[in-house]
Amino acid sequence: MGKMTLERIAELAGVSRSTASRVINDQDGVRPEIRRRVLDVIDVTGYVPHAAARSLAGQRSRILGLAIRATTEQVFSDPYFAGLAQGVSQACNDDDQTLSLFLLQSAAGREQLPARVLRSKLVDGLIVTATLMDDPLLWQLTESGIPLVVVGEVSDPGISSVDADNRGGARLAAEHLLAIGRRRIATVTGPMRSGAAATRRVAFERALAAAGHPLDPQLVVESDFTEEGAYTATQRLLPLEPDAIFAFSDRMAVGVVRALQVAGRSVPGDVAVVGFDDLPPARASTPPLTTIRQEVEQTGAHAVRLLLERIQAPDAPARRIELPTRLVVRASTSVSDLVGTDS
């Protein structure tokens, strides 16, 4: 069969383009009988509307962008991004949207973004993640007026965002380490340019202080979100002999554990380790990691939902969604309970 167009469908169904169009976009104001007839024709012919034509006429591309502003190293080694992409992708499918991916490792890529995707009306909106604290990219994007949702923490309350409850998560970690009797608690953090890392750090400190065991500043080492970074950071921590380390991602926690083991410290015997995320590295590690679980895929799904809302009502106030975290205890903090309260 030749190329199918709305025109052709209408013809075959014996109606006008307008009516056929209404059926396709299931708008009401079409007699059920007629609707059926059109639907049947569509079914038989396998007709699918031409994306560009829809986009041009309807002023909406039905394409959502996911922009990841992280280093190549991060994207490669942290399964977080895969999880996020998975969630976003799934949600896009469910809402009949297409996902476009932008990896912004290079400055060039970042600068091109506004022009390439926004001015060209390629995407209806953008989900951005791994942004820095006062990211120029975010300024550009907001002032360009494109519907925007950030996955992570943002300083500007005018921007919608989704993230795990970083504060609550860090608190859970602190409380757990205290609860198992650790007192010389250290943390290997993500870069403070990351909002999530900053939030977790502050919350971790506060929780410890609130419990009467303030965090020794010497026991805070800043790192990046990679395994190797955490490995070397931990080495600097070794002489200070901590009995617990909170790492800001599972991948980092794996690096922490490695550094400890290589140095002859046992986990959790000498040092208890808590990660963050509860992604595959947490289970695959030896010992399996106690970690703060966040629902990464759900985060992606919520981001899509929020973005879609924002596209429909650009003037509605920005919203922030924080997804609950929860403590998952595994062997890296519990000697006795090797089975853990795994879920």
Next chain:
Amino acid sequence: MGKMTLERIAELAGVSRSTASRVINDQDGVRPEIRRRVLDVIDVTGYVPHAAARSLAGQRSRILGLAIRATTEQVFSDPYFAGLAQGVSQACNDDDQTLSLFLLQSAAGREQLPARVLRSKLVDGLIVTATLMDDPLLWQLTESGIPLVVVGEVSDPGISSVDADNRGGARLAAEHLLAIGRRRIATVTGPMRSGAAATRRVAFERALAAAGHPLDPQLVVESDFTEEGAYTATQRLLPLEPDAIFAFSDRMAVGVVRALQVAGRSVPGDVAVVGFDDLPPARASTPPLTTIRQEVEQTGAHAVRLLLERIQAPDAPARRIELPTRLVVRASTSVSDLVGTDS
């Protein structure tokens, strides 16, 4: 400034739409002087062509699709996909194409693909990876007639494809293990439904046999491409006391090493381990992994190039590109040479 259109640019530059269009698509047949004038206007106004309009009028969307047909688990845990995406993304940027991502974990997603992206003319072509040996998805796509490039191995020679030289890589691994004196050599493979895994396995066997040390079939354990899969696979291997294990990815090799260490075997003392990929896990591992390096990002870039060619000349014969691999020796196979011949 109001919304910019070609019309408006032409007006401001004092030329016709056609001329402005020619300048934008830099076709020749425009007096340099005029071209400059138009370019200046574009520069000043920051005009960017409307993607959908171009697509509709020009019959080309300038969007390339990347479809990853892998399990969620794989996508999450194997940095290979991130690397590939990175390469594809970069190449798309360089060629002024947009990247659209499709994660095909669910059967539903896979079935939607042809309709959603092909019939709608959303993408000009598709790069597909992690396909199975005789993947129905591939049939569908080929018979739909969309320009297609597979990253990996394909049985149908009518399909263009790009991959590392799996055969050569496996051979390098075999020769290296023999060269360091190992004779009781085992391998933890990827699933045989994966073409790349099948190729590597056969090549590995042949290389060993050719050297007069045929692979003991008992020492071949099939697994998936995950760390945990490799971990349990290795446990089955332990009683057979191999002195070397070739794993089909770095991530798998990490699982192999873990299983060995947990069982009290030293690496490389008791068992030498070789991985595949040379992605971050290889360096981050303890000990760092000897591995077969493949250029993942380049693979992505080549896939884009091939796809673009195919889009321009759909009737040209299919091509296959195999990128060279090379042995990177690190501590997991060399006791003496702890520094390794790292690059």
Next chain:
DNA sequence: TTGTATGCGTTATCAT
């Protein structure tokens, strides 16, 4: 070398 006119496939605004 430049301009004119038409078509791309759909949505949306009107009538009817």
Next chain:
DNA sequence: ATGATAACGCATACAA
């Protein structure tokens, strides 16, 4: 409830 018609913004064959 349905249909005719005008955008949508650009590329391109053709004419000049």
